[in-house]
Amino acid sequence: MRWQVGGGMGLPLAAAVVLMLPIFTSSTGDIRHHGTSRQRGWRGVQGAPEAAANNSVSNVTAQLGGTAFLHCLVGHLNERGQVSWxxxxxxxxxxxxKFTYTNDERFQVxxxxxxxxxxxxxxFVQKRDNGTYECQVSTRTGLVSHYVRLQIVVPEAFILGSGEHHVDLGSVIHLICIVEKSPVPPQYVFWYHNARMINYDALRGGITVETEPGARTQSRLTVRGxxxxxxxNYTCSASNTEPASIHVFVSEGSNKMAAILRRNTSAIHGITSSVTCLLLLASVALHVLCR
Structure with missing residues (x-):
């Protein structure tokens, strides 16, 4: 089957109109177009479509790993007509x-x-799906095309402040995690202290987590006393993005240097132990080879 793109004659189809619709986010997190031809000034006619309908462009934003819906409304299509993407x-x-011509099963009409x-x-949209897609229909006067620009976004999470947070003994630890570039708010945001989830830590007590979902979701962790x-290490882990972390130092007064030295000493001790183990293994291996 040979297709012409742009002008000229293609497959014989009845007159068609390609409609452009606004965008809304569904409850399942899918990005859809929705609206009517009257809202956008389109109208289905028995003859050729309005000149303005050709080469119209709309935009769709979908989240990495989600589902994208690229809509194309075509009026007055007879039994011989075909719509192609x-x-x-x-x-x-x-x-x-309704037939697909790709081995990629993620695509369906x-x-x-x-x-x-x-x-x-x-x-399951991927970064490589980013780009423009053409809905193409033939008419008696040539081809009518509607273009959809698909943008794939990757949500990001970060904790306000630098990579370290210093607080005094007995004071309040207050951390704010931001999740942005997310068309759909995350289903949950969990906070971890080292490897332990603390959202519902009744044993420790004095911990509250408040999350405000939205286009820029904010989650606030408060640890009293x-x-x-x-x-x-404190980690903010959202359902739709990579986690973000920050290291908290609790020290008496404002002796930040002592807290940093304690952390560095622990890190150096761990590295020294690892190096010692490697040297011992190398020594044993050399002894076996020389026998």
Whole structure:
């Protein structure tokens, strides 16, 4: 099957109109287009589509690993008509009608009988899916195309402040974690002290976690009555991104240097022990080889 892109004649199809719709986020975290032709000034006609309908462009944002829905509404398509989706970066014809022409099973065309919506669904979106997709329809006067720019975003998490946080003995540890670049808020945000999750730490007590989901989710950790045991690594782990960490030093007064030296001493001790073990193993191996 040969396709022409741009102008000229393609497969014989009835007149069609490609509609552009606004974007909203579904409750499942999928990014969809939604609206009506009247809202955007489109109208289905029996003759050729309006000139403005050709080469229209809309934008879709999807989260890495989520599902993207690229919508294309086509009116007055007869039984001989075909709607095709083409990936612009390599001109690969992904579908013609309801049939897909790719070995990548993440791609599927969704079309309900009697409806005008021809949706290209991409599951488990990856960074390489980023780019422009063309919904292409033939008319009596040439080709009509609607382009969808798909942007894949990767959520990021970070804890406000530098990589270290110093507090006085008996004071309050207050940390704020930000999750951004996330079209859909994370389902949860867990806080860890070293390897222990502390969101619901009734044994320690005095710990509260408050999370405000949104386009820029904020999670606040409060640890009251800080003790020396509360020193260590604190990690903010959201459901849809890599964790972020910060090291907290609890010390008497404002003796930050003593706390840093304690940490560095522990690190040096660990490195020294590892080097000693390696030297012993090397010595044993050399002794065996020389026998």
């Amino acid at each position: 083409i990936r612009k970066r390599d001109w690969h014809i992904l579908s013609s009608g 969704l079309h309900g009988e009697g409806t005008e919506d021809w949706t290209l669904q991409i599951k 800080a003790t020396l045991k509360d020193s260590g």
